[in-house]
Amino acid sequence: DGGITQSPKYLFRKEGQNVTLSCEQNLNHDAMYWYRQDPGQGLRLIYYSQIVNDFQKGDIAEGYSVSREKKESFPLTVTSAQKNPTAFYLCASRAQVSGGSNTQYFGPGTRLTVL
C-alpha cells in the first residue's frame, strides 16, 4: 500500500529540547516537502528537497533543519531555536515531472506541542 507516513501522530516536548519528526514515502517520488500549519491558517513551507542529498529553505526555515540521505526519507528537526514550535507539521512528496502538472501528496501530519 503506497503512501506517505509520518510519525508520531502526536508529540510533546519541553522547551529547550530538539525533536525530530519522521517522514517516509514509498511512492518513488523525487521531491519532498515540509509544511507547518497553524490553527485557521494555510500551509507555510519550511524546507523542500528535489533530490537526494540536496535541500532548500522555504519561507520559514529558521529554527528547523532537515536531511535527505535517502530518497524515501526526509526527517525534520525542530530545534530549540524555533520560537513558536507548537503547530501541525505536514510532509508531502511529488513526482518530479518536468513541464507537467505537479501534484503533491500529503502524509497524515504530526501535531507537536511544546510544554
Place this chain on the structure above:
Amino acid sequence: LAKTTQPISMDSYEGQEVNITCSHNNIATNDYITWYQQFPSQGPRFIIQGYKTKVTNEVASLFIPADRKSSTLSLPRVSLSDTAVYYCLVGALNAGNNRKLIWGLGTSLAVNP
C-alpha cells in the same frame, strides 16, 4: 508569485451542488490550478487540477474561464462527509524551478442535514 482569494466559509445542505470560486488575478502562463480538501488534523487531499476550460473527475469539476483569472470548484450533490476546508492553489513546481505554491486560508464548507 500568484496569490489566491477565496471565501472564508460557505454553508450548504445535503444533496445540493456547491460551487466555490477562487480568484487569482496574477496567474502566470505556466501555473496550474489545484484544489485540495482537508479534514481536521489530517493532511490535505488532492481533489482536482486544471490548466484551462473544464476538468471533471469522479468527485468534482473544475471550471476555468479563458482569462484564467478565476476558477470554480463544483461539488455535485454534497453529503455531510464533504464538510471540510477546501484550498485553491495556483503555481507550478517544475524540476529546477524555484516557484512554489502559496497556500491561502481556504474555504470552510459546512454541509447541513
